[in-house]
Amino acid sequence: MVDFSFSEEEEVFRQSLRDLLAEILAPRAREIDTERRIPDDVIRALADNGILCMTMKPEHGGSGASWVLGTIAIEEIARADPSVATAVFVLVENSWGKILDLYGRDDVAREVLSAAARGEGFVGINSTEPQSGSDVAGFTTRAVRDGDHWVINGEKAFISGIAEAQRLGGGYITVVKTRPEAGSRGITLFYVPIDAPGITVGFYEDMGRNGLSTGWMKLKDVRIPDEYRIGEVDQGFKLAMEGFNRARIFVSAGCLGSAEAMLEYTAEYARNRVVFNRPLAKFEGIQFPLVDAWTELEATKLMIYKAAWAMDQYDAGRATLWEAARWAAMAKLLAPERSVDAIKEFMKVAGAYGYTKDSPLEMAFRGVMSYFVGAEGGQNIMRLILARELVGKENLPYK
C-alpha cells in the first residue's frame, strides 16, 4: 500500500522550522506587510538555519535538500507569514536557483548561489514581458553573440524581488531569444546580475503581496559574459519549463500554508466570538464551510506532496520531468483556487473584523491572489498543459 507518512527527517525539519518561524517570522508578518520589506534579520536567520537555497548542492552553498523538504519549508514559511511575501522570496531562489545549480557553470553557480544562501543576494526569474506572459515562447528580449560576450536588449515585466536584488545583490535567471525565428527552439537562459550596466528598473504598485517587490526591468545593450550562460545555446526552453515546474510545486505549498494558517485562525475566532449568546462555532452554518475548506485544503496538500515526491523521483532519475510536471500542474491548478476560496469563506466567518488589518485574513487574501491571477503560470495554462496530455497534442485548438 501507499505510505503517506513523512520521514523522521522531514518531521523533525518541519517541527524545528515551525519553532524557529514562531520566533523570527510570525510576530513580524504584519510589519513585513506594512513596511513593505522583509527585515534583514529575518533573511539572516533563514540563511543561518540553512533555509535559503536549501535545495542547491552543498558545493554551491545549499544542503542538497529534497523537493519534499523544500515544499515543507515553503508551507511552513507561508503559515508564519500568510501574505506569502517571505515564502515567495525563498521559493523563487529554491526553484529557479536550482536551474543555475544544475545547468550553470560550476564557478558561477557557486559564487551566485552561495551568496544567496548566506542571504547576501537574491536570485530571481526574468521570464514575463509586457507582451508575453502565458505565451512563454512569444517574448522578444534578444541576445546577440559578440565574441565571448552576449549583448541583451529587451524588457521584462512583473518580476518579483527587484528591490530585494538591488538591496542584497544577486540577479536573474533571464529567458532570452538567441534565434528568434526558431520559436521555442531558439531560447537561451543567462544569469544577469542586477547591477549589470544597461539595466534600468521600475516598480508596480500591486494589490499587495507587499513584503516582496514586483517590478520591471529594461535591458539596453547589457553585456553578459558567456560564462553566465545556463545550458546550451538555443536549448533554454526546456530548462525554463523545468524551472516553472519546480516553482509551481513550491508556489502551491505557499498558497496552502497561508490558507492552513487562516483556517486555524478562523476556527479559533469562531470559538471565541459570541453571537446570539453562543459561540459562533456552535452554528452549523459556520462549521460546515470551515470543514469543507479543511477537506479541500487537505486534498490539495496530498496533491502538492505527490508533486514534490514526483520531482524527487525525477531528480533521482526514476521518472521523467513530464511525470513530475503533470502533478505540478495539477497542484498549481488546485492550490491557488482552493486557498482563495477558503480564505474568502474565512473572511465571511470573521465578518467585519476579518476585513480589518487587525486580522491577518485580508493580508493572506491579497497574497494568495498573486498566484490566483497567474504568477508562475496562469490557471488556464495549467489546464492547457494537462489537456495536451489528456486529449493529445493533435487536439489542441491552435499551436
Next chain:
Amino acid sequence: MDVAALVKLALDVEGLRAEPGEAPRVDQAPTKVSEIDLNAVEEAVSIRERVGGSVTAFSVLNWGPLSRRMREAREAAKRVLAMGADRFVLVADEAAVGADTGFTAAALAAALRARGPFDLVLAGEGTEDSFGGLVPGRLAQELGWPYVPYADGVEVGGGGSVRVRRAVGDFEEVVEVDLPAVISVTQEINKPRIPTLMQILQAGKKPLEVLSLSDLGLPGPGAGRGVRVSSVVSPRVERRGVVIEAESPREAAERLVEELRRAGVI
C-alpha cells in the same frame, strides 16, 4: 568531558484530550521531547563545545503502545542528535511501558553503565507530562553519585568538579560538586538551539541504539511497579456564566472584583 543527557519522550499535553470527569486519552496523545530535557541537551552540547568530550542522550520509553511510540521516539532522537548530541541510546521494551520512576532510574543506570563511563549526567528538573522530578535523584542514588537539583548555571573548570548555580528562593546558591555527578537543570539555564537543516540532515548519520531490558540484564514484565497510578481524571469545570455589564472600564473592574470576592476566589 563525557556527558550524558536524559531525555524523556513526554506526552504532548497540548494534544491531550479528555471529557470532564474522564481519563485523558493517553494512547491517542502525541509525544515529544519534554521541553526541559532540551535544556539539558543544550547544556550538555555547549559543555562539549567548550571543553571537548562527548554527549550521549539516554531515554527510556515510558509510554505505549510501542508500535506507535517507536516512531515518535526516533523523531525525538533525531531532533536531539541534530542539536548536537553524538549518539542516542533508547531503551524500548513493552515491559518498561508505564514503569515507575524507580524502575526508569534503574534502567537508565544500567544503560549508563553499559555505555559509559560518564563524568556528568544532566537532566531536566521535571518532565512536562507527570512532573515528578524524581528520576535524576533516583538515578544518582542508583549510581552512588552526588546529585544537585534545579541548576540554572553549570560552570565546568578543570579538575574533577563543577560549579553549579541554583536559585533558592530569593537567594542564589553556588555549590561545587565532585564528578561524576547528576545535575538537574531548570528552563532558565539556557535557550535550547533549534537545529539547522544541515544539522538535521547530518543527524541521520549519527548512531541511534535501541536496547531492550534483556540487553541490559534487567528483569522483565511485572518488575518496577512500586507505584501504580490508580486514576487520572480531568476535573469538572463548571461555568457560572456571570456577565458583567458596566458603563466604564473602571466600573467593570470594580464589579469584577466584587464578583470574585463573592465567589471566594480573592
